[in-house]
Amino acid sequence: MxxxxxxxxxxxxxxxxxxxxxxxxxxxxxxxxxxxxxxxxxxxxxNKDAVGIDLVVGAKGSPLQLVLSSVYHIDFPTGNIDLKEAKGVSRNRLIKSVIPLGMGDNYSGYRIVGTNHDYLELYQVSFREGKPWEVPFEVVLGASVAEKLDLGLGDTFVGSHGIGSASHDHDDHDYVVTGILDKRGSVVDQLILTSIESVWFTHDEAHDHEVMHRPVAKTGFPETEEDREVTSLLVKYSNPIAAVQLPRFINSRSSLQAASPSFEISRLFELLGVxxxxxxxxxxxxxxxxxxxxxxxxxxxxxxxxxxxxxxxxxxxxxxxxxxxxxxxxxxxxxxxxxxxxxxxxxxxxxxxxxxxxxxxxxxxxxxxxxxxxxxxxxxxxxxxxxxxxxxxxxxxxxxxxxxxx
Incomplete structure (x- = not known):
């Protein structure tokens, strides 16, 4: 049976x-x-996207918004900060390394992020094709961006002002694709990466063509005599005591704000947990x-x-x-x-x-x-x-x- x-x-x-x-x-x-x-x-x-980032420094506002916009790129930045003040903070003995970010533009909804080559090393990326940017308006595409927008080496495009929704195109300068990254399953898959100088020159009304063909800063901050701004800083501590002293110092003695990714994300999951x-x-x-x-x-x-x-x-x-x-x-x-x-x-x-x-x-x-x-x-x-x-x-x-x- x-x-x-x-x-x-x-x-x-x-x-x-x-x-x-x-x-x-x-x-x-x-x-x-x-x-x-x-x-x-x-x-x-x-957790994967925040590895190697102990602190995010940016404009005053919501700490969670600062972390989400600078580390995960899923929110609007809290504003820009003065380049000179950012450099002053980066010289603190409690800081081992700093990666500056410049944001504010997009292409077809994908964020254009200005930074240096240290950002590529932070996420241990590898190139499927091409190489990193060397001069302004050269860009490296994340794997998902290249796939969804069907872009390849040598292709050009025009960025738009705004994050997520464009208000107008910056049609004075075309970005040129010089590299495409392998898929990493991290936030870089969804980004268009370029130099901070590219972000600056995109918003300049007057254009110095000689400056725009000079090699960009591959590490640290770009050298400039002009009054410039960056959006935020990704900071790595030099020693454990920095976790106690540095955020308090930045929040109380400067016009900047410091936010810990681990703390803010833990708080976010606690709120969502209910x-x-x-x-x-x-x-x-x-x-x-x-x-x-x-x-x-x-x-x-x-x-x-x-x-x-x-x-x-x-x-x-x-x-x-x-x-x-x-x-x-x-x-x-x-x-x-x-x-x-x-x-x-x-x-x-x-x-x-x-x-x-x-x-x-x-x-x-x-x-x-x-x-x-x-x-x-x-x-x-x-x-x-x-x-x-x-x-x-x-x-x-x-x-x-x-x-x-x-």
Whole structure:
């Protein structure tokens, strides 16, 4: 007697009831799957993008906004800071290294970031094609930018003022692609990198063509006698004591602001954690309701099948086999619901990534599978077992003589 096949036949015999229970369980598991995938990938990505950056220094404003805009490039900068003051801060003995950033423009929604070659070393990038920028208006493209915009070496484009939404084009100077980076799974995949001088000259009304053909600064700050600005500084401490003294010194004794990426991101996840917990709670409630639905369906069907169970006992089935037969129905229901739920969860995340080609969601992947998803399947099977116990026990107690007499 093939109990698995028999259990499957009973489930197929009531497709609407079976389908509703599977779908209800799948929806609950799909919600939890999406949350797990997004939370895990966001945390890994943010930790990866902040490696080597102990402090961000920029204009006064929201510390979280400063970190998000300068490290993760998913928010608007808090403003610009004076170059001379930035250089003064960088000379502090508690600072080991500084990487300046200049922002404010974009091309087709992708940010144009002015910096130096230290930024490439920070993220340990490798070139798929070409080389780093050497003179103003040469750019290096992140892998995702080159792929989405279909740009190659030697191609030119015009940047637009603003971040995310353009107000007008800077059509006085074309950017020239000199390098394309390998895909790293980090923030640089979504950036267009160039020199700080390029950002400055783009916004100049008067143009000194001789200056614009000079080699740019490959490390540190560009040398200039003019009053210039940068957007922010990425700082690495020289020793552990700097973590205590340097942020306090910058925030209290200068017009600048210092923000710790690790602290701000921890605070962000703490704030988001409340909402995630509430959604997970809702998903668990849906799963519990699904479990009750499976219990009610099996319990009610058992009343209709008492004669069938008695016949099975009469032709040689043991009490244990009847118990296992009903238990298998609940396990099959929840197993199918778990598989469907995981599939819906990954498919929904894929739709999000496709519809948001830029920004934080664009770096997520629906092809990632976590060990927690296996735990979800086991949890679903546990729900099926618990929901089936009482109906299975009633089947175990089936009285052959009484049922056949009726």
């Amino acid at each position: 093939n109990l698995l096949k028999l259990s499957w036949k009973y489930l197929v015999a009531k497709p609407l009831n079976t389908g509703l229970n599977i779908l209800l369980l799948a929806l609950g598991l799909a919600i939890i799957t999406v949350l797990l995938l997004m939370q895990d990938q966001f945390e890994n990505k943010m 909402g995630v917990t509430l959604i997970q709670g809702l998903a668990i409630i849906i799963i519990v309701i699904s479990g009750l639905g499976i219990f009610i369906a099996l319990y009610n069907s058992l009343k209709e099948r008492k004669y069938d169970l008695a016949v099975m006992r009469a032709i040689g089935a043991s009490k244990g086999q009847l118990f296992l037969h009903i238990l298998l129905e609940g396990v099959l229901l929840t197993f199918l619901g778990a598989l469907l739920g995981l599939g819906i969860g990954h498919f929904f995340l894929l739709l999000l990534v496709i519809n948001f080609e830029q920004g934080a969601l664009s770096s997520l992947s629906a092809n990632v599978f976590l060990i927690e998803e296996l735990y979800l399947v086991l949890f679903a099977l546990g729900v099926g077992v618990v929901a089936s116990l009482i109906p299975a026990f009633n089947a175990y107690r089936t009285d052959i003589a009484t049922q056949l007499t009726k």
